Amino acid sequence: MVYVDDIVFIRNDITRIAQLKKHIQPLLTNDLDYLKIFLYIEEMQSKEVIISQRKYALDILEETGVANCKPIDSPMDSN
Numbered sequence: 001m002v003y004v005d006d007i008v009f010i011r012n013d014i015t016r017i018a019q020l021k022k023h024i025q026p027l028l029t030n031d032l033d034y035l036k037i038f039l040y041i042e043e044m045q046s047k048e049v050i051i052s053q054r055k056y057a058l059d060i061l062e063e064t065g066v067a068n069c070k071p072i073d074s075p076m077d078s079n
Helices: 014-023 054-063
Strands: 041-044 050-052
Touching (some): 041 054
Antiparallel strands (some): 041 050
């Protein structure tokens, strides 16, 4: 995946990723190793890939000054 000047390699074979990184090494300026956040999507390493936008939502709450507000339930018609 390429976005502007960022490249993300996704593959379950780490040997192939290492070969690819070695091949394009002259083009790389930084190798950040494991993906953590990309395009406001947080990725967590485990047996499965878990993606979340929790950090993005928390950042929005912080920017708007409502991060410390108490949450409440809003009743809504299910239909």
